[in-house]
Amino acid sequence: MLYAILCYHDEDFVGSWTREQDATVMRKLAVVQDKLAKQGRLGPVARLLPTTSATTLRKEDPPLVLDGPYAETKEQLLGFYVVDCKNLDEALDVARDLGAANPGGAYEIRPVGVLNPGSIPT
């Protein structure tokens, strides 16, 4: 079963990391990802640019384009992982490992219904 792990964190806080702190967190997260990748369980991973660069299209008639992210929350959606896990417990274990590397905020674990691997060459 594929699970999406959606990463929510306080953007102001993440933005206050020094370059070294940011690099340290990324390095620790890479260790967790490497382990999953070697097991063939790691799908697409994304770190999103700040919500200030976001635009929202509300599907009204006619659609309305708004500046900023869809949800105004204390914590913002800053990225996601797709991982292959047997069950929720396993997905939670992955999230715990990621959380140990990058404390604070929250992960939303959502089973994936359809995953189109896409066609963008990487």
Place this chain on the structure above:
Amino acid sequence: MTDTAWIDAALTSARPQAVGALLRYFRNLDTAEEAFQNACLRALKSWPQNGPPRDPAAWLIMVGRNVAIDEVRRHRKQEPLPEDEAISDLDDAEDALAERLDGSHYRDDILRLLFICCHPDLPATQQIALALRIVSGLTVKQIARAFLVTEAAMEQRITRAKARVADAGVPFETPGAVERVERLSAVAAMIYLIFNEGYSASGDTLEARAPLCEEAIRLARLLLRLFQSEPEIMGLTALLLLQHARSAARFDSDGSLVLLDDQDRSLWNQKMIAEGLALIDKAMRHRQSGPYQVQAAIAALHARAEKPEDTDWTQIDLLYGALEIIQPSPVVTLNRAVAVSKVRGAQAALDMIEPLGPRLSNYFHFFGVRGAFLMQLNRNEEARVAFDRAIALANTSAEAAHIRMHLDRLMRDSAPRGTKASKK
């Protein structure tokens, strides 16, 4: 991340909102700062034991307010005959304490905090120092290093700037729409100043000032998050990102300035460029042009060119033309002339900048650019005079070194001809 590193980052990110809110309660900058400091001290004790609060800013505001009020109480007990006025003030503060913390004020709180640093009586360097101290929470030592002065001198400067701001009266009423726009534009200008202070650094000052660029970007993003639909704030943020994206390529290993044409473009930060371009796209949709957007659009054309020869100079010329109308200045015309030299040649560019001479007679870049145009036209003797003048006006050793490189090239190019002539 260690506990302390985590707490540091949390305190830094909560600072503008917390100090802004405390300033609204206490209406005194020193009291607000002190209350925030006290709250931070308690956070350092409490958070490692009890875990971080869900909303660090709200925690700091609440604790800061309580500690300050306790202090007023203690103070009152020491005074045998308290003035009636002081007591009624205290009651007001306690009423305020009962008021539920909500987020509705915080946008104007942060804007106010930034705005009081932009007082027009304060010279630019003091505005910057004050903002870095109060809003960003940099230590006096860090700021002193960036400005190459002693800690004591910077301490005195900041104290004086604070006194001036306090005398001027901080605007506490919730701003109206027009006022909010005015504040926003003053604050944007100040953030740009902070960035330029970092961007113009070189050589010895590079290490101490480079963090100012990142701080300016952080403040610009903060402002944009508060005012999501302001195209000029998008433009400002984009401009800072696109300029800062080149930082790794701007200096060689000796610390000498590397011109845009000569930079190793593979060192440009593609993530910052992507964010900058996304912000320009967003801003353009509003169809409300402004100087930051136009400058960002120019920076974007440079960022989009994989090789220097791919640069769309015609479009850059047009954008500078637009900027000359929105924000006329001889420096803008000088920049436009560089684009003109690429599109229509050095003579057209030289004709364009000649009238600027009297107004830019003390401007390093004017003579550097003029010298370069003259050199392209093979008017080497005049070019040499212009370059000499540029070196005399250089603000940094990197600028001077860069012009000297041009001069060396001139000497090299003219030397063989001179030798041939003497042989005849």
